Amino acid sequence: MTATRVLVLNSGSSSVKYQLLDMRDSSRLAVGLVERIGEETSRLKHTPLTGGGAESREREEPIADHEAALRAVADELAADGLGLDSPELAAIGHRVVHGGLKFTEPTVIDDAVLKEIERLVPVAPLHNPANITGIRTAQALRPDLPQVAVFDTAFHTTMPESAARYAIDVATADEHRVRRYGFHGTSHAYVSRKTARLLGKAPEDVNVIVLHLGNGASASAVRGGRCVDTSMGLTPLEGLVMGTRSGDMDPAVIFHLARVGKMSIDEIDILLNKKSGLIGLCGDNDMREIRRRIDAGDEEAALAFEIYIHRLKKYIGAYYAALGRVDAVVFTAGVGENAAPVREAAVAGLEELGLAVDGALNSVRSDEARLISPEYARVAVAVVPTDEELEIADQTYALVGDRNA
Structure with a gap:
């Protein structure tokens, strides 16, 4: 058998x-x-x-x-x-x-x-x-x-040293393995490959910006099927605003909190990883509840959403510059797949980059991979449901399946 x-x-x-x-x-x-x-x-x-x-x-x-x-x-x-x-x-x-x-x-x-x-x-x-x-x-x-x-880190090991290295003393960085590793790699691999298929092209012919937006969130720049940059770093704390994580900030905030706030390293760790991001800004990390509060006129929730989108747009622009040519921007994971207002706001104002969202297409709820950009847009905007378990199973079976044939 x-x-x-x-x-x-x-x-x-x-x-x-x-x-x-x-x-x-x-x-x-x-x-x-x-x-x-x-x-x-x-x-x-x-x-x-x-x-x-x-x-x-x-x-x-x-x-x-x-x-x-x-x-x-x-x-x-x-x-x-x-x-x-x-x-x-x-x-x-x-x-x-x-x-x-x-x-x-x-x-x-x-x-x-x-x-x-x-x-x-x-x-x-x-x-x-x-x-x-x-x-x-x-x-x-x-x-x-x-x-x-x-x-999780494997897909990101193709990043060039210029993207993976932090600008700190090389000997110290090497001794303690301090560099950008990136995470959510199985998702970024699966989604970038499936986006190429959605466009009717081979992965090696497509440049994609992948936005994995869940409670944890990360972005990646994928050139010809290979990751060339990603937002998470040594740990999953760096990068986008997330449900409970701060994402990017001045590292000196940590020194300030320790010296002036008299906080311990463990207290700062908990603050930045579990009490920051959306929950730190407005007390909620569920995007559905945040949008409900915005619709009810809640200014605190509205500001949290604006900060979330501002960071997201910065990464879209940065990765557009890193890739030089972009064929698609793709949204995935719980927020990316289901929150139409996030997708609309993230792309709004980027028309000069060839990006636009069709309101009717964006409002459709579906479990299928789909384009939500108008036909005239130079860059496709897509929603591609991620499937990390299938990606793990595919990679596992590709490695050992022939042993059982």
């Missing part, structure tokens, strides 16, 4: 998201989420997608750790005839947030790979430890099965 299924795991500090896909047609067989791992009451939501139905099952019970979580996931899959012991399972693909400069493509995990992921924990302290836990647990459950790491 040819193994054609891939289980995709995204392990967070207290959660595990998962999808089981059949790579013959990229169909999903099951999806689910385990959250509040290690708390008094954990929650598992599992949705089988076989047999023409999609009725979810939920469990609320203590789940002590990631091993217990994955065993619970395995039980749910087995109940649908999709167990981890199935000979149809080809591999498990893991989202790993930080791969540094060493990992530029999907990689079969062995002891040496795990050690390198562990070595990168200082530059990804919130993400890589959880990813490692998920990998080790999956290895324990299926030691015979290929486990593949797909790195």
